[in-house]
Amino acid sequence: MLADALSLMGESVLLIDLNPSDLLRLYFNIPYADKQGWALAEANGSGWERQTYQVKDNFYVLPYGRHGLTALGVHMDTPISAPALWLNEKLSAATGCSWVIFDAADTRGQHARLHQSSDLHLLVTHADMASHILLGQHHLAEKTKIVVNQLDVKQRLSDTVLLDWNIRYAKHLVPISVRQDLHVQEAFAHKMPATSYFPDSSSAQDVLSLATWCLVQRGAA
Incomplete structure (x- = not known):
């Protein structure tokens, strides 16, 4: 949703899925059975740039390529290293996008x-x-x-945890939380992020605020 929100604000975005589950593509109506993806490109030695899907004029999605790896006989537990260019500070200039966003699970050390x-x-x-x-x-x-996601504003425990985090992680806690919202799952069923399918929903508005915060951070860097 964050990548989509930035694109709606006029930013050019490349969104890269680092998860072997390869589910991110489904938010953008990219067929799950399609073989394209960066991991496939790395496994067979082809260029990952050609594996990208353009979903809007200013928005590109690069899937993982789970089914492409399966077709090559690569076991899904086999770690696939990210292309060297992705570790380069000039990646944004190389892709022509203002933002390059990696979607990754918190796997300790894998993406250090x-x-x-x-x-x-x-x-x-x-x-x-x-x-x-x-x-x-x-x-x-x-x-x-x-970033706190799926915040249940009716849960007293959530308020207590957030209060503690505001003290304990004051330098790290983003001042915007994304509220729990069933519109997110309904939009996913329609193969779209809620920021585009339900732009007036609470989660979409929260993510747009988060995108604005990110733009401010970039300006302050």
């Missing part, structure tokens, strides 16, 4: 170099006790910022 080379690392979490405990085990680099 990518985190280091990124301008901003958004750690998405929930305001609950499990996340509170796990967050306490997480090393937060200076550029790592915490």
Whole structure:
């Protein structure tokens, strides 16, 4: 949703899926059975640039390529290294996009170099006790910022956790939370992000505010 929100604000965006599940493509009506993806390109030695889908004039999506790897006989547990260019600070200029956003699960250490080379690392979490405990085990680099997702405003526990985080992680906690909203799942069923399918929904408005915050951070960098 963040990538879509930035594109709606006129920014050019390349969104890259680092998750082997390869589900991100479904938010943009890219068939799951399609073989294209950056991991396939890395496995067979072709260029990942040709694996990109243009979903809007200023918005591009690069899937993982799960089914392409399967067709090559590559086991899904086999780690696929990210292309060297992605670790280069000039990646944005090389792609021609103002924003290059990586969607990745929090796999400890797997994307450490990518985190280091990124301008901003958004750690998405929930305001609950499990996340509170796990967050306490997480090393937060200076550029790592915490985004609370699916916030249930009716839950007193969430308020208590957020109050603690505002003190404990004051330098890292993004001042915008994304509220829990069933419109997100309904939009997914229509193969679109809620920011485009339900632009007036609470989650869409929250993510647009988050996109504005990101633009401010870029200007302050």
